[in-house]
Each structure stands twice: as structure tokens, then as C-alpha cells.
Amino acid sequence: MNDYPFGFKTAVESEVFEAGLNEEVIRRISLKKNEPPFMLAFRLKAYKKFLDMTPPNWANLSFEPIDLQKISYYAEPKNKPSLSSLEDLDPEIRKTYERLGIPLDEQHRLANVAVDLVFDSVSIATTFKKKLEDAGVVLCSISEAVQRYPELVEKYLGTVVPIGDNYFAALNSAVFSDGSFVYVPKGVKSPMELSTYFRINEENTGQFERTLIIAEDDSYVSYLEGCTAPSFDSKQLHAAVVELVAMRNAEIKYSTVQNWYPGDEEGKGGVYNFVTKRGKCLGDHAKISWTQVEVGSSITWKYPSCVLLGDYSVGEFYSVALTNKKMQADTGTKMIHIGKNTKSTIISKGISADSSSNTYRGLVMVGPKASNARNYTQCDSMLVDTNCSAHTFPVIESTNATAEIEHEASTSRMNEEVLFYLQSRGFNKEEAISLVVNGFCKEVMQELPLEFAQEAKKLLMIKLEGSVG
Amino acid sequence: MLIIDNLEVSVDDKKVLNGLSLRVGANEVHAIMGPNGAGKSSLSNVLAGHPSYEILGGSVSFKEENLLDMEPDQRALKGIFKSFQYPLEIAGLNTKEFLKESYNLHRKQKGLDPLSLQDFEAVLLEKMELVKFQPHLIDRDLHANFSGGEKKKSEILQMALFEPSLAILDETDSGLDIDALKAVGQAIERLRSKDRSIILITHYQRLLDFIQPDVVHVMQNGKIVRSGNKDLAKILEAEGYESFC
Numbered sequence: 181m182n183d184y185p186f187g188f189k190t191a192v193e194s195e196v197f198e199a200g201l202n203e204e205v206i207r208r209i210s211l212k213k214n215e216p217p218f219m220l221a222f223r224l225k226a227y228k229k230f231l232d233m234t235p236p237n238w239a240n241l242s243f244e245p246i247d248l249q250k251i252s253y254y255a256e257p258k259n260k261p262s263l264s265s266l267e268d269l270d271p272e273i274r275k276t277y278e279r280l281g282i283p284l285d286e287q288h289r290l291a292n293v294a295v296d297l298v299f300d301s302v303s304i305a306t307t308f309k310k311k312l313e314d315a316g317v318v319l320c321s322i323s324e325a326v327q328r329y330p331e332l333v334e335k336y337l338g339t340v341v342p343i344g345d346n347y348f349a350a351l352n353s354a355v356f357s358d359g360s361f362v363y364v365p366k367g368v369k370s371p372m373e374l375s376t377y378f379r380i381n382e383e384n385t386g387q388f389e390r391t392l393i394i395a396e397d398d399s400y401v402s403y404l405e406g407c408t409a410p411s412f413d414s415k416q417l418h419a420a421v422v423e424l425v426a427m428r429n430a431e432i433k434y435s436t437v438q439n440w441y442p443g444d445e446e447g448k449g450g451v452y453n454f455v456t457k458r459g460k461c462l463g464d465h466a467k468i469s470w471t472q473v474e475v476g477s478s479i480t481w482k483y484p485s486c487v488l489l490g491d492y493s494v495g496e497f498y499s500v501a502l503t504n505k506k507m508q509a510d511t512g513t514k515m516i517h518i519g520k521n522t523k524s525t526i527i528s529k530g531i532s533a534d535s536s537s538n539t540y541r542g543l544v545m546v547g548p549k550a551s552n553a554r555n556y557t558q559c560d561s562m563l564v565d566t567n568c569s570a571h572t573f574p575v576i577e578s579t580n581a582t583a584e585i586e587h588e589a590s591t592s593r594m595n596e597e598v599l600f601y602l603q604s605r606g607f608n609k610e611e612a613i614s615l616v617v618n619g620f621c622k623e624v625m626q627e628l629p630l631e632f633a634q635e636a637k638k639l640l641m642i643k644l645e646g647s648v649g
Numbered sequence: 650m651l652i653i654d655n656l657e658v659s660v661d662d663k664k665v666l667n668g669l670s671l672r673v674g675a676n677e678v679h680a681i682m683g684p685n686g687a688g689k690s691s692l693s694n695v696l697a698g699h700p701s702y703e704i705l706g707g708s709v710s711f712k713e714e715n716l717l718d719m720e721p722d723q724r725a726l727k728g729i730f731k732s733f734q735y736p737l738e739i740a741g742l743n744t745k746e747f748l749k750e751s752y753n754l755h756r757k758q759k760g761l762d763p764l765s766l767q768d769f770e771a772v773l774l775e776k777m778e779l780v781k782f783q784p785h786l787i788d789r790d791l792h793a794n795f796s797g798g799e800k801k802k803s804e805i806l807q808m809a810l811f812e813p814s815l816a817i818l819d820e821t822d823s824g825l826d827i828d829a830l831k832a833v834g835q836a837i838e839r840l841r842s843k844d845r846s847i848i849l850i851t852h853y854q855r856l857l858d859f860i861q862p863d864v865v866h867v868m869q870n871g872k873i874v875r876s877g878n879k880d881l882a883k884i885l886e887a888e889g890y891e892s893f894c
Contacts, residue, residue, distance in 0.1 A: 560740075592740065596700055601737045603721035604697045604730075605747075605807065606754040612722075615750075619741025619790070 226353030325361035340423035359389035395430035428463025447506030450478025457484035461493030485514035488522035503536035533564035533647035656707035667871035683868035730813035798829035834859025
């Protein structure tokens with residue numbers, strides 16, 4: 181059976197920059213987007229930093245180095261609709277999203293979810309704009325935000341993930357082409373889930389999206405992102421940066437279902453997913469919660485983190501990472517406790533099948549002023565095959581004696597015996613696998629909004645059916 | 650009900666059943682006894698359809714159908730229940746939820762509508778009472794932190810719920826202290842019915858103090874070497890398996 185039904189390419193005319201990375205390309209991207217001077221300065225500063233940096237090599241990953249000069253840094257569909265009118269959407273692109281199960285027609289739209297669609301480098305449409313505007317919530321592409329809310333972008337961009345944070349973050353800061361922007365004003369609870377759907381379509385094009393979410397005092401927002409790409413034999417690079425800012429008593433819930441093309445059985449093709457995601461709890465009682473279901477990409481390098489500055493602020497990380505075939509994932513989180521009485525929870529579930537490699541890497545850091553900081557970490561691994569490997573690298577650095585840090589870990593197997601037991605109780609093999617996997621991932625799945633949880637469960641099943649006996 | 654004819658089976662290239670034949674009629678209780686390694690557990694695994702076993706020869710018919718053609722789940726739904734010596738823990742799978750889903754699969758097979766949670770709970774309570782299953786276990790993950798005796802009770806509870814026409818109880822007495830043995834033994838005896846055949850696989854005679862078998866078989870080297878009435882178990886207990894070699 182086809183375990184990656186999203187691998188089709190859409191025949192749509194695109195304007196693609198020639199491959200290669202240099203200052204001129206960065207200037208052209210900025211010009212193309214008609215950016216104010218501060219943005220070009222931001223990009224160029226990042227590019228300078230980037231030139232002095234080298235790719236990180238500490239992760240438990242092995243892969244061919246990426247030739248950044250062979251990648252194109254900008255691709256946009258030629259027939260780009262005006263942002264106000266979904267009806268003008270290129271029919272081919274519309275079909276793409278329909279095949280991906282994302283209905284765009286008014287009457288079929290996902291109930292109570294506003295969607296921003298990013299196709300290759302550009303945001304092409306946002307649904308439910310009016311309803312959000314009435315509530316005062318801004319959901320738009322970051323390009324649009326640069327035009328409409330330059331003061332907010334200038335104030336916050338690069339404050340959570342500094343331009344020189346790491347190699348891929350510096351690259352992203354220099355060349356990012358689009359992404360999503362969310363602003364929730366003081367006291368506002370977003371009336372609906374916000375969502376972005378990322379799609380890489382062009383071959384040999386990097387996707388460098390940038391997401392910035394700002395939640396003012398006493399506000400709440402739940403944001404979801406989904407991603408797929410066509411199946412190409414060549415590697416595609418995806419290097420995103422996501423920054424979250426939560427003010428006093430604000431809550432941001434950020435959920436991801438990542439299903440980039442993972443490559444074939446031999447490890448040919450697939451997306452290199454190097455992503456920097458970080459949230460800052462700036463105010464007291466702020467809360468940031470990351471939930472991720474990672475089932476795609478040939479390489480995943482991703483550590484959604486929380487910097488807990490405000491007193492009583494809360495950071496959470498719920499993760500399911502599934503690797504099969506020749507996939508490699510090195511993923512986890514950092515919880516940086518700076519404020520007093522800060523609290524963090526880490527629940528990580530790794531499922532490894534075939535000859536894949538699955539690593540959890542986590543850092544819990546408690547600073548000298550973070551009295552009464554609390555962390556609970558639970559790392560569970562499930563092995564589906566004997567050739568796969570699972571690793572955990574939890575690091576704890578505490579400089580405060582009042583901190584309480586708990587760590588639990590387990591390893592289990594999804595093997596013939598477990599499935600035989602369930603089958604002998606009347607469940608067919610598919611149902612048996614689903615009972616075991618859903619049980620294993622339960623604490624993470626219940627953090628996802630309902631529709632996403634259903635989709636995520638289905639994805640896990642599709643991925644695993646081929647790998648279990 | 651069950652007719653096994655000249656069954657030959659291997660697992661991991663090792664022959665475990667050597668031309669075993671056995672007939673179990675409706676409503677009969679058979680005990681299969683024998684030393685370690687005689688092939689008793691292999692027999693129960695083969696009947697339930699464990700995928701590791703390779704059938705080399707012979708046949709098994711159950712209710713006049715070829716059992717060996719069926720997947721393990723089909724066998725279960727056709728009325729075969731195998732209790733496990735070491736029931737597995739499944740994290741995140743709530744015991745009650747598991748029982749309800751499984752119970753409703755059995756109902757579906759019989760052409761009945763699934764029960765709602767409320768209706769199922771009524772049935773469940775009655776069965777829990779019947780087999781003396783401790784109520785606090787029902788909300789835990791399946792078999793998580795269950796004692797050996799509690800796991801065996803869980804298996805017998807499932808037998809009570811699914812009402813199989815053939816129950817194969819594999820060393821249900823192993824690892825139990827005398828009180829737990831008595832409780833499990835009495836629970837099985839209560840589940841004896843005119844619509845049910847039972848195969849008791851056991852190492853010791855002691856379980857048979859609670860459940861009187863109609864037939865006792867002695868198994869050695871992958872086949873049945875002797876069959877008799879319940880007195881055979883007593884002779885075995887007194888003289889050991891050696892005398893049957």
C-alpha cells in the first residue's frame with residue numbers, strides 16, 4: 181500500500197529563483213516582497229553571522245552535507261490570488277489542498293479552524309479572515325504583517341530566536357520567504373483554532389518559513405501547523421524558525437503534525453527538517469505548550485523549547501516522533517527555568533520501526549533565581565523492529581537547590597506477542613496495532629485538538645502498517 | 650467440537666508437536682498434563698493461531714471448519730478463548746475500555762448490536778462478581794501493576810464475558826498461592842456450562858481439586874501418551890511423569 185499518499189506534485193506555473201545563495205539573492209527576496217529597510221537590514225545582518233557559522237554536528241544523525249548553492253531560495257506560484265479572494269485561487273492549487281484533505285470552500289471549511297496556506301515560499305490564502313478580525317485577532321502571512329504591522333514585527337522578530345542562534349536559524353533569518361503571523365490583543369481569547377498548512381511543491385527549492393506569534397496579557401490562542409511535500413528523489417531542505425511570545429497570564433498552545441516526505445526504503449529523497457522553535461514566557465503566569473506529532477522527513481532536527489522568564493510561568497512539551505524505513509530523528513526540548521516557581525512538563529514518545537534511528541534530546545536548566553522550579557520528564561520508547569534504535573539524552577543543569585526535577589523513562593516493544601494477545605481477543609491486526617500505538621501515545625494525543633488527533637492517529641497507523649510483521 | 654488429527658508443528662526449527670491427536674466433545678472438560686517441555690503450551694498457542702508456529706502436517710477442525718486457515722482474531726470470534734500464562738501489560742489501554750471493545754466484537758460476530766458503556770457496565774459488574782475480580786483494577790491500564798493472581802483473574806473475567814464454546818486455559822494455576830488458586834479454580838468451575846468445552850493445561854494436579862475433568866491426558870514429547878478418567882491425575886501425582894515414559 182502507498183504509505184505516503186501526499187507525494188504528488190502540482191502542475192502549477194511558478195516563478196523560481198535560480199539556485200544559489202549570496203547577498204544579491206537576499207536583496208532580491210527583500211525587494212520582491214517590497215520590505216521596509218529594517219527587514220533588509222535584519223536579513224543582511226543574519227547573513228553575515230551565517231557566513232561565520234558551521235552546521236551543527238552534535239546530533240545523533242548521519243547524512244550527506246547539504247550544498248546550499250544548489251538550492252533555490254524563492255519559488256512562488258505565478259497565478260497568485262489577491263489575499264482577499266479565495267475564489268481566485270489557482271484551480272491546481274485548490275485541487276492540491278483538496279487532495280490533502282483541506283477544504284477551502286466556505287461550506288466545507290474545517291469547523292472553527294482558520295487556515296493560512298503556504299505553498300512553496302508564499303502564503304496564498306487565509307480563511308475566516310473576517311471572523312478573526314472582528315475578534316481583534318490577526319492571522320496573516322508574515323509578509324503581510326511586515327507591510328501592515330511593521331512595528332510589531334520589528335519589535336519582536338529575532339527576540340526569541342536571535343539571528344545568530346544556530347546555523348539554520350541564521351540561514352532562515354537571512355532568506356525566509358514567508359510564514360505565518362499571529363497577534364492576539366490583550367484580554368482576547370481567540371474564537372477559533374488558527375492553522376497554517378505548509379506545502380513544498382517545487383523540487384530543489386528550500387522552504388524557509390518564519391512564524392511569529394504574540395499573545396498579549398490575559399490572551400489565549402491555539403495554533404496548528406501541518407506539512408507535506410511531494411515525493412522527489414532529491415533531498416529538500418526545510419529550515420524554519422518559530423518564535424512565540426507570551427505576556428502576563430497569556431497562553432499559547434502550538435501543535436504540529438509534521439509529515440514531510442520521508443524518502444523511500446533505501447533512504448533516497450526526503451526532506452531535511454532543521455527547525456528552531458522557541459517560546460518565551462515573558463510575563464508572570466504565562467504558559468506555552470508545544471505538542472508535536474512527527475511522522476515525516478528523512479532527517480528531523482528539532483527542539484521546541486520554552487524560556488520561562490515570568491514567575492509562575494509554565495512550559496509544556498508533548499511529543500510523538502515516529503521513524504521508519506531509514507528515517508532519522510533527533511528531537512526533544514529545552515526548558516529554561518529563570519523565573520521563580522516556574523513549572524515544566526516533558527512527555528516524549530518515540531516509536532522506531534524498520535532500520536530507523538530515533539533520539540530524544542532534552543535539557544532542563546534551572547537558573548540560580550528560579551526558586552521552587554519544578555520539572556517532570558517522561559521519555560518512553562517503543563521499538564517495532566530489532567534493527568531500529570532508540571536513544572535518550574536527557575541533560576539536567578540545576579543551580580538552585582530548591583528545584584525539583586523528576587525523570588522517568590521506559591522502553592517497550594510492539595511485537596508479535598502483544599499483537600497476538602490482542603488478536604486472540606478478537607481484534608484484527610490493524611485494530612491491535614492501533615490499540616497499542618494509541619495507548620502508547622495517549623498522553624500526547626489528548627493534547628491535540630480533536631480533528632488533528634484523528635488525523636495524527638490515522639497517519640501513525642498508515643506509517644506503521646507496513647512496518648509491523 | 651474440536652478434532653485434532655496427527656498434528657505436527659515446529660517453532661524456530663524445533664519440532665514441538667509430533668503427531669498429536671485429540672478429540673474434545675461439546676460440554677467436556679479435558680485436562681492435559683505433562684512435564685515441562687512436553688509441548689502443552691505449544692498446543693494452546695497453535696490452537697489460538699500464534700504466528701510463530703509452523704504447521705508441518707495434520708489437521709485441526711473446530712465446529713467442522715478448518716481451524717488452521719483462520720487468523721487468531723477469527724478463531725477468537727468463532728468461540729475459541731485461550732488464557733495466557735503471562736498476560737501482557739499494555740500501557741495507555743484502559744482495562745474497561747479494552748473489555749468493552751472486545752466484548753462488542755464478540756457481539757457483532759453473533760449479529761448483535763454493540764452495547765453502550767452503561768449497558769456493558771451492567772454485564773461487566775455481574776461477571777466481575779462471578780469471578781471475584783477486584784473492582785479497583787478495572788480502571789487501570791490493562792494488566793499494569795496487576796499481581797500474578799490478578800492477571801489470571803483478568804483472563805478468567807474475559808472468559809466469563811466472551812462466553813467461548815472452547816476455553817483453553819494454559820497453566821492458569823502457575824504462580825498462584827493457595828488462596829489465589831482456590832479463587833481462580835472456583836471461578837473456572839462456575840463458568841462450566843453445557844455450552845462450553847474446556848481444556849485445562851496444567852503441570853500439577855492441584856487445580857483439578859476445584860474442577861473435575863471428564864478426561865485426563867498425559868502429554869510427552871509433543872503427543873498424548875495416555876488418556877484416562879480423573880483418577881489418572883491422582884496416579885500421576887503419586888508416581889510422577891517418569892512412569893509414563
